[in-house]
Amino acid sequence: MILYHGSNTDIDQIDLKAGISYKDFGQGFYLTPDIATAKRMAQKKANLFGGTPTLITYELKDDVFSNTSLKIKRFPEKATAEWFLFIDANRDRNLPHPTHEYDIVIGPIADDGVVLQLTSFHRGTSTAEQAALDLQDRYLDQQYFFGSEASLQMIRKVNTEKI
Secondary structure (H helix, E strand, O other): OEEEEEEOOOOOOOOHHHOOOOOOOOOOEEEEOOHHHHHHHHHHHHHHHOOOOEEEEEEEOOOHHHOOOOOEEEOOOOOOHHHHHHHHHHHOOOOOOOOOOOOEEEEEOOOHHHHHHHHHHHHOOOOHHHHHHHHOOOOOOEEEEEOOHHHHOOEEEEEEEEO
């Protein structure tokens, strides 16, 4: 399977500690199967931090899901209450991090609509179940989180392209 990473520079060596804390699935390395999503992220990072929008292509090993030594969590492609609460925990600066022990997590990206739902949830005007239901009709781009050195062995860089 081909996955993409959008950045403002090429990445020779993935450093898991260089990833931003408090992201959807925690601090780690994120890829997406959607090239348009990766290109948007590359442009966003270049606008915020300088550099050149860069699309990096990776290949995910075919046997990744049969690797019993890796802890893998796969959420459905649509929002669920479990996914919503997982995102909430990983973004919560008051909780000890990391909040989970998964090597790889796969699921929807929390976009601005999800942020609004999280706000309602924290204000007590919505439940996790209601938030997930409200998000059911939205297409949420997918992401693959790699949070351990063992998980990084499952991907191989195949191309870098300035965009």
